[in-house]
Amino acid sequence: MPAAASGDPDGRVLAPFGRRRGEVVANEPSGRYRIISAVDASGPMPAAGQFYMLAAAERWGGDGGRPFLPRAFSVAAAERSDDGARLSFLLEDVGPGTGRLAELGAGEGLMLTGPLGRPFSPPRDLNPAAAGAILVGGGVGLAPLAIWRRALAARGVPERTLLGFRDREHAGGHELFRCSEVRVASEDGHAGHRGYVTDLLERMLGGDSAATAVVYACGPPAMLEAVRLLCAELEVAAELAMEAPMACGFGACFGCAVPLAAGGYMRLCVDGPVVNAADVETALVAGAGRR
Numbered sequence: 001m002p003a004a005a006s007g008d009p010d011g012r013v014l015a016p017f018g019r020r021r022g023e024v025v026a027n028e029p030s031g032r033y034r035i036i037s038a039v040d041a042s043g044p045m046p047a048a049g050q051f052y053m054l055a056a057a058e059r060w061g062g063d064g065g066r067p068f069l070p071r072a073f074s075v076a077a078a079e080r081s082d083d084g085a086r087l088s089f090l091l092e093d094v095g096p097g098t099g100r101l102a103e104l105g106a107g108e109g110l111m112l113t114g115p116l117g118r119p120f121s122p123p124r125d126l127n128p129a130a131a132g133a134i135l136v137g138g139g140v141g142l143a144p145l146a147i148w149r150r151a152l153a154a155r156g157v158p159e160r161t162l163l164g165f166r167d168r169e170h171a172g173g174h175e176l177f178r179c180s181e182v183r184v185a186s187e188d189g190h191a192g193h194r195g196y197v198t199d200l201l202e203r204m205l206g207g208d209s210a211a212t213a214v215v216y217a218c219g220p221p222a223m224l225e226a227v228r229l230l231c232a233e234l235e236v237a238a239e240l241a242m243e244a245p246m247a248c249g250f251g252a253c254f255g256c257a258v259p260l261a262a263g264g265y266m267r268l269c270v271d272g273p274v275v276n277a278a279d280v281e282t283a284l285v286a287g288a289g290r291r
């Protein structure tokens with residue numbers, strides 16, 4: 001059985017010391033992405049918005065035998081099972097590490113460190129007048145919003161979800177949102193509104209009272225920056241699940257430094273990856289490669 005969740009005041013679940021070997025139980029295509037599920041026999045259940053550092057247990061390295069660093073992935077779903085916590089990750093194959101993880105088969109080992117980082121905050125913590133939540137996802141960035149949507153639904157919090165994709169080649173993960181009202185935008189017009197997901201958000205915030213809205217967003221830096229600016233202009237409370245290059249995932253390397261609006265930096269792996277949009281100077285983080 002999974003260990004009981006231990007936490008700290010901002011709702012994060014603390015990772016057990018060291019990394020553990022999980023077992024891959026499924027690896028399915030989802031549009032152009034893959035959903036990889038693994039059983040974590042001894043780790044705690046994560047909170048929505050947290051992430052894991054993942055590595056394949058075997059053949060995790062380059063041609064010269066040099067090992068890769070583990071890679072960061074948001075947990076997209078977590079369910080209790082008799083064998084432990086069944087964790088699912090939505091993965092886009094963009095390079096050697098994601099390429100190796102994308103080919104893992106059932107029964108293979110997945111090395112896990114986590115859950116790590118700060119999770120999403122309940123809407124009323126961000127805006128006492130909150131009437132519900134608006135989730136805004138871009139591309140593979142929809143992953144942490146899928147587990148957050150389920151957590152909100154379990155607490156009876158109304159939510160609306162807006163998903164944006166660049167084109168058919170960069171789309172998938174819809175099934176993680178089953179039973180949910182989802183509006184879609186695509187830049188090439190292959191699904192839903194032709195244009196940006198932020199067009200849908202702007203329309204929604206225009207139709208609602210911005211005073212009762214709370215926005216949660218995850219996606220490519222340009223999308224997150226557009227959400228940040230829109231929410232700042234309309235004075236809407238918002239949290240962003242951000243990415244930055246991460247070498248360790250637990251505060252040791254400073255590779256993930258993000259500039260703060262008040263000056264100075266935060267380490268995104270321990271002070272994020274979920275941040276209050278008002279706290280960061282920009283969501284355009286250097287090295288957070290995808291557009």
Ligand SMILES: Cc1cc2nc3c(=O)[nH]c(=O)nc-3n(C[C@H](O)[C@H](O)[C@H](O)COP(=O)(O)OP(=O)(O)OC[C@H]3O[C@@H](n4cnc5c(N)ncnc54)[C@H](O)[C@@H]3O)c2cc1C
Binds near residue numbers: 091098
């Ligand atoms: C907190 C966090 C959560 C993440 N969650 C997910 C997720 O749920 N699903 C998913 O598919 N990916 C996620 N990522 C991104 C993922 O970690 C990178 O895509 C991965 O490290 C790339 O490794 P690679 O060896 O395949 O490619 P690399 O050779 O390392 O990089 C290939 C390409 O990806 C870009 N890239 C590398 N690291 C990142 C990064 N951190 N963010 C954005 N672009 C990057 C590079 O600029 C390059 O263009 C997350 C990253 C962070 C920091």
Ligand code: FES
Binds near residue numbers: 250269
């Ligand atoms: S990834 Fe090492 S300090 Fe954040």
